[in-house]
Amino acid sequence: MSQTSFTVLVTDDDPEIRDVIHIYLRNEGYRVLEAGDGLQALELLRQEAVDLVILDVMMPVLDGIKTCLRIREQWDVPVIMLSAKGEDLDKITGLTTGADDYVTKPFNPLELLARAKAQLRRMERLRARMQEETRIIIGDLVVDAERHRVTSGDREVALTPLEFGILQLLASHRGHVFSADRIYQSVWKEQSGYSDNTVMVHIRNLREKLERNPREPLYIKTVWGVGYRIE
Incomplete structure (x- = not known):
């Protein structure tokens, strides 16, 4: 599977943060979707085939924790949580809701990009194994x-x-x-x-x-x- 086939959904209520993440992902050849809150993210997931979700914790309407729980009820897509909170307890909460990785704000965009690539590679290998089984x-x-x-x-x-x-x-x-x-x-x-x-x-x-x-x-x-x- 080529990179251009990957679709990443970036969910954050801060448009400037979405723009920065969008630029780095787009430069890698990924297709990028954006949502300003959890409800918008869930609606896009129903409409689009998404390979990775980058999800902010602190958002209006529906926060990242509740959104991640809703995602896990219906989809197996990998999720990277973003949060300004850096305490271990907050990370554990994010991961126990079903997130696959956790990045603390402020973050280095290159580090986030590397983590996104790692999640996409893991998913690609899993899909390849599933395809072989069929x-x-x-x-x-x-x-x-x-x-x-x-x-x-x-x-x-x-x-x-x-x-x-x-x-x-x-x-x-x-x-x-x-x-x-x-x-x-x-x-x-x-x-x-x-x-x-x-x-x-x-x-x-x-x-x-x-x-x-x-x-x-x-x-x-x-x-x-x-x-x-x-x-």
Whole structure:
């Protein structure tokens, strides 16, 4: 993920502080949103995909502590708290409300920028791990559950929703044999009817799309008299 894709929400009732932070973040290539109080910040979070929130503690309408609590009820976005209070108890209060970091005013903008970068890197690594968990790789075959996308080598394979459902079911349980009846119930979400023929047709279509030689499939194997599996 490139820096230009990061969006940072700066929430502070002091427009001069927002301007300074905005300039430093923008110079790094980040997209910056601004809010003057907690309610404005929450409204922007509902409207925009935000990667990091920089949040002042002392604000009118809705202060930073209450705003952070509200954020944690709905979003996992990292939060850096800003406050003129430097006592340990105040820092602990900020962190226990769900903040990921705490910076005391007056602050060095370069230090805040470094802390923002650290939070964004951590989030980027987490997203990468989550993305890997949604991707199933079997040889040259990649099943991406999050994007509902299948590739075989360099070739993207267009599947119907039912074909994708069958492939995802078998690929996520490699080595397990699924009967046609069980596949039908799992993918169609219905009690089996004429499941054998229905599933067989979809398996045949899948093989024609995935396999170089559908008569000798590399991926979806038939276990005669039992069902289908992916090795």
